Amino acid sequence: MALSSDEADRFAALLEENRDELVSAWTAGVVTSLRGRLSRPELERQTAELRKGFQAALASGATDLTDDAAAELRAQLSEVSTLRARQGFTATETAVSVYALKDVVLAVLDRGEESAATLRNYVAFASFVDQAALFTFDSYVRVREELIADQAEQLLELSTPVVKLWEGVVAVPLVGTLDSARAQVVMERLLQTLVDTGSPYAIIDITGVPAVDTQVALHILKTVVAARLMGADCIISGIRPQIAQTIVALGIEFGDIATKASLADALRYVLNRTGQYKRQVR
Amino acid sequence: MERVPVLKIGDILLVSIQIDMEDQVALQLQEDLADRIVSTGCHGVIIDISALDIVDSFVGRTLATIASISRVLDAETVVVGMRPAVAITLVELGLSMPGIRTALNVELGMELLAREREIDIFGLGGEGFGDADEGETEKPVVPAS
Amino acid sequence: MTQPSDRIEVSSDQDVVRVRQLVRTAAVAVKLSLVDQTKLVTAASELARNTLVYGGGGSVEVSRADNGRRQGIRIVFADQGPGIADLDLAFTDGYTSGGGLGLGLSGARRLVDEFIIDTAVGQGTTITVTKWCR
Numbered sequence: 001m002a003l004s005s006d007e008a009d010r011f012a013a014l015l016e017e018n019r020d021e022l023v024s025a026w027t028a029g030v031v032t033s034l035r036g037r038l039s040r041p042e043l044e045r046q047t048a049e050l051r052k053g054f055q056a057a058l059a060s061g062a063t064d065l066t067d068d069a070a071a072e073l074r075a076q077l078s079e080v081s082t083l084r085a086r087q088g089f090t091a092t093e094t095a096v097s098v099y100a101l102k103d104v105v106l107a108v109l110d111r112g113e114e115s116a117a118t119l120r121n122y123v124a125f126a127s128f129v130d131q132a133a134l135f136t137f138d139s140y141v142r143v144r145e146e147l148i149a150d151q152a153e154q155l156l157e158l159s160t161p162v163v164k165l166w167e168g169v170v171a172v173p174l175v176g177t178l179d180s181a182r183a184q185v186v187m188e189r190l191l192q193t194l195v196d197t198g199s200p201y202a203i204i205d206i207t208g209v210p211a212v213d214t215q216v217a218l219h220i221l222k223t224v225v226a227a228r229l230m231g232a233d234c235i236i237s238g239i240r241p242q243i244a245q246t247i248v249a250l251g252i253e254f255g256d257i258a259t260k261a262s263l264a265d266a267l268r269y270v271l272n273r274t275g276q277y278k279r280q281v282r
Numbered sequence: 283m284e285r286v287p288v289l290k291i292g293d294i295l296l297v298s299i300q301i302d303m304e305d306q307v308a309l310q311l312q313e314d315l316a317d318r319i320v321s322t323g324c325h326g327v328i329i330d331i332s333a334l335d336i337v338d339s340f341v342g343r344t345l346a347t348i349a350s351i352s353r354v355l356d357a358e359t360v361v362v363g364m365r366p367a368v369a370i371t372l373v374e375l376g377l378s379m380p381g382i383r384t385a386l387n388v389e390l391g392m393e394l395l396a397r398e399r400e401i402d403i404f405g406l407g408g409e410g411f412g413d414a415d416e417g418e419t420e421k422p423v424v425p426a427s
Numbered sequence: 428m429t430q431p432s433d434r435i436e437v438s439s440d441q442d443v444v445r446v447r448q449l450v451r452t453a454a455v456a457v458k459l460s461l462v463d464q465t466k467l468v469t470a471a472s473e474l475a476r477n478t479l480v481y482g483g484g485g486s487v488e489v490s491r492a493d494n495g496r497r498q499g500i501r502i503v504f505a506d507q508g509p510g511i512a513d514l515d516l517a518f519t520d521g522y523t524s525g526g527g528l529g530l531g532l533s534g535a536r537r538l539v540d541e542f543i544i545d546t547a548v549g550q551g552t553t554i555t556v557t558k559w560c561r
Contacts, residue, residue, distance in 0.1 A: 188462060191366035198386050226369035231362065231384035231391075302447060304440040305476070336447065336465055338472040339531060367465035374466060375534040 003063040003124045011105070011125050012058035015051060018108050023048045025107065029100040033093060046080060047097075053077075054101065054132075065131040077132060081139035085147065091140045098133040102126050160186045162193040169201045169270050170194065171263065175208035180215045187223035194232045201274075202227060203266040207238030217252045224257050235259070237266035286311045288318050294326040294395065295319065295357075296388070300333045308344045315348055319355045326395040327352050330388055332363025342377045349382045358399050360384065362391040432490035437479050446475040446487050450502065453489050457498050459560055467500060467558045470538040473531060474504045474554055482506025482552055492557050499540070499559035507551040514546070 003011070015022065027047045031040060053073040062069035077098070084094040102125075109122055163171045172190050194202060204220065206212070212220075224234040237260040239247075247254070260266040284307055289296040295318055297311065315327060329345065331337065337345075349359040360383045372379070383398075385391035433453070435446055450471040454464040471487070478485040485506030492501040511517050518533040532554075536542040541557040 188366060188370070191369065195366060195386060198390065200386060200390060222370070222373050226366070226373045229369040229372055229379065229384060230364045230366065231360075231386045302444050304444050306440050335451075336469045336472065338469050338476075339534070340472075340476060365465075367462045370462050371465045371469050371538065374537050375469065376537070377534070 003058075003128055005061055005063055007121050007124050008058045008061060008063050010121065012055055014105065014108060015055040015058065019051065022101075022104050022108070023051055025104040026051065026100055029103060030097045033096050034089070037087070037089070046083075049076060050080065050098070050101070054129075063128075065128065065135055073132070074135060077136045078139045081136050082143045085140050085143035091137055091144075094140050095133045095137045098129065098136050102129050105129075156182065156185055160189065162190060164197060164199070165203065165267060166271065168199045168274065169203065169267065170197055170199045171203040171205060171267075173205045173208060173263070177211065178209055178216045180219065183216045183219040187219055187226075190223060191226060191230065194227060194230060200232045201270045202232060202234045203263060203270070204234055204236050205238040205263045205266070206236065206243070207240070207263070209238075209243070212243050212246060214250050214252065217247055217250065221252070221254070221257075233258075235266045235269060237261065237263050283307060283310070285314065288314055290318070290322055290324065293324050294328060294392065295322065295324050296328050296330070298330040298333070302334075303341065305340055308341060312344055312348050312351070316351050316355065319352060319357045325357050325399055326392075327357050327359040328388060328391045328395070329359065329361045330363050330391075331361060331368075332365065332387070334368065335365065337364070337368050337372060339375065339377055342372065342379055346379055346382055353381075358383065358395055360391040360394050362387055432488050434486055434488045436484075436486050437475055438484040439479070443472060443475045443479060447472050449487075449489055450500070453491070453500050454558075457491060457500055457560060459500070459558065463558060463561070466538040467502075467556075470535040470556060470558075471502055473535045474502075474556070477532075478504045478506045478508075478552075482508030484508075485551075492559070494559070497559045497561075499557055501555065501557045503553065503555045505551070505553045510548045510550050510552055511544075511546045512548050514544070 023044065027040065027044045030047070031038075031043055034043065053076040057067075057070040057073040060069035061067075062073070064070070065074065080097070081094055084097075105125065106122060109118060112118065160172065160174065163173070165171045170190075170193055172186065172193075174186065178186075190202060190204070193199070204223075206220075220236065224236075227234050235258040236254070239259055239261070258266075258269060260269055283304070284301060286297060286299055286301070286303070286307065288311075289298075295315065297315065299311075301307075303311075318324070319327065327348070329348070331345075334341070345359075345361055349361075352359045361379075362385045364384060383394060385394050433449055435442060435449060437443065437446065447468050450468050451464065454467050459467065475487050478487065483506060485504065485508070488503045488505075490501050492499040518536075519531075532542075532544070535556070539556040539558045541555075543555045544552070545554075546552040
């Protein structure tokens, strides 16, 4: 049930006239649920900002949270969610902070005359606050997902080191199950490392990979072709019998890409090639 | 219309593509290179594409054509500095650029040319480097005996 | 709510370059990854050139796309040229090896997520491509 514009004005006025009382009652209502993890002055500051936000939105004629007039309020709610998400509060704790506004406003209304009209007004207002709380919840979830994505990326960085084995030779020891997304990221990093280190040879060691499916095999293939386009060569080492069988069964052609049983074999192979090169130069 | 500059370094022509080339500019480069190879008698061409953030089929074909024309004129071409994102895109596009040698950077490109052609990188003349008398190749300084 | 869009008339080589720059800017703004940006700009270059060379000139329109879950970029290439008579040939990979046959549309298609082509002989060609953020 949306607010009528009269109701919006009425509540804007109510929020303004009872400013201090509302902020302190609202803060009191929320502080226990946050169990002391947020200081009272800080919480009071946030609550006062929110009160102002609600008041301004309603005064500018917002009857629905998606209205342009409520843009500032939405921005504030996002900010609170982001803060709480980063500080480790739960989604509920964050949303409850917004819901609490309903109770404190009800307390103010209770002192005035009781009527069916007042009840209707309150229900409309409550619905507006509910929208705001849901919006806060959504923002919170989004921020947490971004945090998790960041951490996943950092984990990926840590778990796929690119090692310089020799002059002009880098190695990428892949460990663990590779899914399509991870394989893609690893391969992009490999190509970038080739450029950064000026290494014409890369050894991709898959000893630590228990299983390879078509997608992953294709990613590896594409990476080798891309490396060649750039002027570098890849050798694949550590192919275990089961994986060799899978590759053949899937009909994947590795063509003229060198494959060696172990990292040591691959290194020996590369050194031989570059050794020969050295002999030809005057 | 802009023109891509061609630099002569010893027995090698170095081209560094720094701009987003219009098709006509790429074609002009093809012509200019052919002219310079003949007028200088150089045996190596290095095309540095490290500043290019995309290589589409037109540029790809132009590079392939440059390599072919150079080969007919007795010069080897190496394309250097291709960016990873570009390489990945070319693989997806299905553009293989056959007949083009590539290297990660100018230095490796020069080493490749030296290996492949016994090219006199620094224009010092001497045994085994053939054809050193045409065009602008520098002659070694011979101390008076 | 329709998204605002940028439109370029393509009638010369220079315009193809401008299309590349416009698409790059849009791709960066919507935060496509570097590889995805590169793929999209490359596809746009191919298709814009087709519009110029085979379509006798036309227009390219770039806008943001939003399917509720993800953001992306949508590009429409339109010309009033002869239209494509043989779509199968147009999608042949032949031209990418320098053969000059076909329009290499299959290559461009692999670089984007959605590819819609609307063409008929004598009625011009409109190609709409979309690339989504991951």
